[in-house]
Amino acid sequence: MINDPVKTETVAVTVQVLDKEYRIACPAEEHDNLLASVQHLNNTINGIRDSGKVVGTDRIIVMAALNVAHELLQHQLQKDHITQSLTQRVKVLQNKIDGALHQSHQLDL
Numbered sequence: 643m644i645n646d647p648v649k650t651e652t653v654a655v656t657v658q659v660l661d662k663e664y665r666i667a668c669p670a671e672e673h674d675n676l677l678a679s680v681q682h683l684n685n686t687i688n689g690i691r692d693s694g695k696v697v698g699t700d701r702i703i704v705m706a707a708l709n710v711a712h713e714l715l716q717h718q719l720q721k722d723h724i725t726q727s728l729t730q731r732v733k734v735l736q737n738k739i740d741g742a743l744h745q746s747h748q749l750d751l
Contacts, residue, residue: 660687660699686710 651670656663657680668676686706696702 659683660691660703683710
């Protein structure tokens with residue numbers, strides 16, 4: 643008998659983006675994240691629309707998508723920078739520990 647992988651429960655969620663309703667299926671455990679994502683997208687869309695600098699639904703949505711993508715890339719770059727910094731710090735500490743252990747070993751001889 644072959645074991646089936648554990649299947650997650652899928653729920654249908656109705657969300658509203660730019661005054662239109664969309665029904666989206668998502669894993670039950672991602673429901674809250676989906677709603678938070680929709681809220682963030684709507685905030686971005688409303689900010690662009692309310693600025694009056696961009697006209698037309700398609701353009702507003704494209705600008706919102708670009709803004710959200712830019713935010714995501716900025717967070718990824720920041721995360722990568724932090725990871726590199728921590729990696730360098732760990733290497734420095736490892737070298738200090740190795741040096742101290744080597745010096746301690748030399749003293750024991």
